[in-house]
Amino acid sequence: ELKVEQNPLFLSMQEGKNYTIYCNYSTTSDRLYWYRQDPGKSLESLFVLLSNGAVKQEGRLMASLDTKARLSTLHITAAVHDLSATYFCAVERGYGGATNKLIFGTGTLLAVQP
Amino acid sequence: EAGVTQSPTHLIKTRGQQATLRCSPISGHTSVYWYQQALGLGLQFLLWYDEGEERNRGNFPPRFSGRQFPNYSSELNVNALELEDSALYLCASSLEGAGEKLFFGSGTQLSVL
Structure with missing residues (x-):
């Protein structure tokens, strides 16, 4: 079964700093998506x-x-406050077939502090 | 161009009742997806409809069902509501069922009391 893991789950960073969110998935996949969700x-x-x-x-x-x-x-x-949101990665399985669906990661809540 | 629209925005029900959620895809999109976003559980795939047929469903009990109409709009029905069904239900549409970017609606917040 395809599993998608993100880390960190929560990220507090200062404006102007750089950081990376990671998305690992367990089996081969056809496509990967990144989404943003505001509260x-x-x-x-x-x-x-x-x-x-x-x-x-x-x-x-x-x-x-x-x-x-x-x-x-x-x-x-160089993070800015406007980037504060939850970021999801999603992995697609079964492209072109009958099993197409997106499996989402747990999300990373990003808080950019001034 | 109108995006994916969902109604109602909020829905309050009691245990055992039935809930019906509605979704209108972007014009020209034939595929509709339903996701459940429960607190602490992330987004869980529920159902995928394409061209009026159910193509795939996630690991949810049969009391979660739906349909897609000839105009590609869709309904999600949840029967015999349980407290843990409380969640944000998101609908998304795409041009095709396979691999096209999903466009999400604003969701229906279902609260089961």
Whole structure:
């Protein structure tokens, strides 16, 4: 059974600092997604990573995928308060088949302190 | 363009009752997914509908059911409500059932008293 683990679960960081959130998954997968969720709000798609070595960047966030290590990272550069949210990675299983579904990680609650 | 819309926003029920949650996907999207986000449990996959058919379901009891209508909107029904069914229920849609990015609605907060 596919399991997705994120760490840390909670991250408190100061503005201007850099940090990385890790997402490990247990079996081979076809795609990996990163989502952001603000308190009381729905999930917003950040990145879709499709292949080994894929790297995507938007603003202060950069996501990468290593399918051999079954690891994705979400790197935060020079954090600002607006980045405070819960970040989820999600791994897709069964692309193109009848078993397609996303398995979500536990989420990382990021709090950026001034 | 309208996003994924869910109704109601909040729903309060008592144990044993039935709850019906509704979801309208983004126009042109044929796949609808339902997820349960319970406190401390993260997001759990519930159901996937595509082209009116149930394609896959997560590890939930049969009292969780749903359907997709010809216009691709969807309903999630939860029968014989239990206290632990209290959660945020998120609906998402995508262009296809396989691999397209999901767009999530704002959710229905179900409280079972």
